[in-house]
Amino acid sequence: MLANPRETGLLLAGNALLSGLDHNDLHLILPHLSRVSVGHGEILFDANDGIDWIYFPETAIIALVEHDDNGRSIETGLVGREGFVGWTAVMGYPLATCRAIVQLDGGTLLRVGTRTLATACHVSQTLLHTLLQFVEAMTVQMSCSMLANATYPLSSRLARWLLMRHDRMPVDEIHVHHDEISASLGVRRASITDCLHLLEGERLIRSRRGKIVIVDRAGLIARAGGSYGVAEEHQRAAIRSANDQAQKLEPTVTATDLRHRRMVTAETPPVGRNC
Amino acid sequence: MLANPRETGLLLAGNALLSGLDHNDLHLILPHLSRVSVGHGEILFDANDGIDWIYFPETAIIALVEHDDNGRSIETGLVGREGFVGWTAVMGYPLATCRAIVQLDGGTLLRVGTRTLATACHVSQTLLHTLLQFVEAMTVQMSCSMLANATYPLSSRLARWLLMRHDRMPVDEIHVHHDEISASLGVRRASITDCLHLLEGERLIRSRRGKIVIVDRAGLIARAGGSYGVAEEHQRAAIRSANDQAQKLEPTVTATDLRHRRMVTAETPPVGRNC
DNA sequence: ACCCACCGGTACGCCAGCGTACAATCGTAA
DNA sequence: TTACGATTGTACGCTGGCGTACCGGTGGGT
Numbered sequence: 001m002l003a004n005p006r007e008t009g010l011l012l013a014g015n016a017l018l019s020g021l022d023h024n025d026l027h028l029i030l031p032h033l034s035r036v037s038v039g040h041g042e043i044l045f046d047a048n049d050g051i052d053w054i055y056f057p058e059t060a061i062i063a064l065v066e067h068d069d070n071g072r073s074i075e076t077g078l079v080g081r082e083g084f085v086g087w088t089a090v091m092g093y094p095l096a097t098c099r100a101i102v103q104l105d106g107g108t109l110l111r112v113g114t115r116t117l118a119t120a121c122h123v124s125q126t127l128l129h130t131l132l133q134f135v136e137a138m139t140v141q142m143s144c145s146m147l148a149n150a151t152y153p154l155s156s157r158l159a160r161w162l163l164m165r166h167d168r169m170p171v172d173e174i175h176v177h178h179d180e181i182s183a184s185l186g187v188r189r190a191s192i193t194d195c196l197h198l199l200e201g202e203r204l205i206r207s208r209r210g211k212i213v214i215v216d217r218a219g220l221i222a223r224a225g226g227s228y229g230v231a232e233e234h235q236r237a238a239i240r241s242a243n244d245q246a247q248k249l250e251p252t253v254t255a256t257d258l259r260h261r262r263m264v265t266a267e268t269p270p271v272g273r274n275c
Numbered sequence: 276m277l278a279n280p281r282e283t284g285l286l287l288a289g290n291a292l293l294s295g296l297d298h299n300d301l302h303l304i305l306p307h308l309s310r311v312s313v314g315h316g317e318i319l320f321d322a323n324d325g326i327d328w329i330y331f332p333e334t335a336i337i338a339l340v341e342h343d344d345n346g347r348s349i350e351t352g353l354v355g356r357e358g359f360v361g362w363t364a365v366m367g368y369p370l371a372t373c374r375a376i377v378q379l380d381g382g383t384l385l386r387v388g389t390r391t392l393a394t395a396c397h398v399s400q401t402l403l404h405t406l407l408q409f410v411e412a413m414t415v416q417m418s419c420s421m422l423a424n425a426t427y428p429l430s431s432r433l434a435r436w437l438l439m440r441h442d443r444m445p446v447d448e449i450h451v452h453h454d455e456i457s458a459s460l461g462v463r464r465a466s467i468t469d470c471l472h473l474l475e476g477e478r479l480i481r482s483r484r485g486k487i488v489i490v491d492r493a494g495l496i497a498r499a500g501g502s503y504g505v506a507e508e509h510q511r512a513a514i515r516s517a518n519d520q521a522q523k524l525e526p527t528v529t530a531t532d533l534r535h536r537r538m539v540t541a542e543t544p545p546v547g548r549n550c
Numbered sequence: 551a552c553c554c555a556c557c558g559g560t561a562c563g564c565c566a567g568c569g570t571a572c573a574a575t576c577g578t579a580a
Numbered sequence: 581t582t583a584c585g586a587t588t589g590t591a592c593g594c595t596g597g598c599g600t601a602c603c604g605g606t607g608g609g610t
């Protein structure tokens with residue numbers, strides 16, 4: 001974990017939620033942000049840990065995992081540069097309620113001390129609301145996951161999971177093992193292997209040992225049925241709504257912000273969303 | 276829907292979240308509360324509806340339901356007198372993100388205008404935090420539901436659902452049809468019928484047409500395996516934490532508050548919780 | 551008192567995904 | 581280059597819950 005601060009341009013580029021803040025809010029926390037580099041599998045915090053830092057992913061992807069003491073566990077949410085983790089602290093509860101695991105190797109996060117951010121939220125209602133709207137988007141993501149888990153076949157849920165990972169990456173190559181996917185979706189490893197073959201047979205992905213390449217994103221969306229898209233559309237709507245509320249005309253989307261923009265901006269609605 | 280205001284004692288008794296507020300916060304919204312009586316199946320709001328009112332259940336129970344346009348749907352959360360619904364408005368997003376359906380006949384809710392509550396939250400950070408902590412508890416409930424849905428057999432999930440309903444009622448008799456349960460859990464009606472027979476065979480419940488009587492609560496908890504208890508324990512912890520933060524010594528638990536206290540206070544940890 | 555719509559009981563074949571096991575392959579370290 | 585551990589491919593029987601269908605009982609309405 002190496003810390004490394006304070007070049008405004010770079011900081012803005014990394015996390016879409018931060019780069020969407022207006023100047024006042026941004027400058028409340030900018031001086032207190034530091035960048036950390038994290039490795040695959042690193043646990044930012046576990047359930048019932050005290051939350052010392054709030055993390056804003058740049059290139060990192062964070063999985064939220066609910067687990068019990070019998071070894072059962074399930075991924076409840078996925079967070080990338082569009083959001084942050086550690087929100088329970090922002091909401092007044094000092095402990096984490098689930099595990100947060102890094103899903104990527106060598107990704108970076110920006111972090112700020114919990115107390116600092118809480119103070120900043122106390123000062124700025126708009127900052128607080130921006131953060132809360134992301135939390136709200138996460139509840140929608142969870143709701144959609146529940147619906148998907150309950151009513152869609154594994155092939156669709158796998159397609160959805162791949163899309164969600166893809167949304168949060170700048171490239172088409174996902175480095176992941178079947179094991180991890182099976183843990184995320186709460187199914188057998190062998191079931192994932194089978195389903196990946198299925199999707200590969202349909203030329204939607206290419207799958208090699210340790211990595212999966214997204215070949216036909218639109219096809220994957222179709223394969224996901226209605227399980228993909230609602231949460232993503234909501235996220236866009238929430239951002240639009242927030243921008244409308246803060247009717248300042250300063251550009252909230254910077255050039256660098258467009259890099260992996262699949263889900264963060266309104267310009268590119270996912271192709272062929274059928275739901 | 277009949278409105279009927281303003282006798283402080285009664286109002287306090289009904290909703291545990293409100294009755295846990297300190298005097299200042301309570302008096303911010305008390306004058307604007309009105310009581311409404313709702314019928315079974317009534318929809319308080321639907322996904323993408325504007326939220327005009329925030330509802331605090333007294334005897335009513337509200338199910339939150341995520342649904343798509345193909346008729347798929349799933350219950351994502353259950354809210355009783357321990358909480359409220361319509362929180363997206365508190366978090367700065369003006370629309371509902373899921374359907375809210377009344378699960379009980381003749382129950383009552385207290386409601387307050389969205390704008391009024393938003394203003395009150397703007398004035399009082401402690402009020403806002405109290406509300407947000409409940410939202411946070413709901414995310415935990417959702418996480419636990421996801422884990423349960425993914426890893427527990429239907430009989431356990433049914434037991435869990437019955438317990439959650441029971442927690443939010445003052446009596447042991449649940450008026451419900453197999454159809455509704457199956458819709459809540461996202462399974463076949465016939466599967467529910469079978470599982471109810473199973474539980475009845477184990478003397479955990481008695482089941483008649485249109486109603487289910489909780490006979491052996493501890494047994495149900497055992498039947499639920501680890502799927503029941505974590506979210507409930509968290510809710511208690513959150514309340515304790517909030518009370519600690521507001522270190523005022525005024526009694527936050529009133530006598531009337533103890534009526535159906537199963538899940539709201541710390542005095543009665545669920546018997547035999549094994550997780 | 552009767553009727554009928556609603557609700558619950560039950561059956562039957564089906565299949566997605568499970569649990570388990572083991573073999574084949576790949577990548578890396580020595 | 582070899583070897584070994586990690587990862588993936590595959591098989592096999594199993595079963596929980598599905599889809600569907602039909603029947604019978606109940607209770608509320610007229």
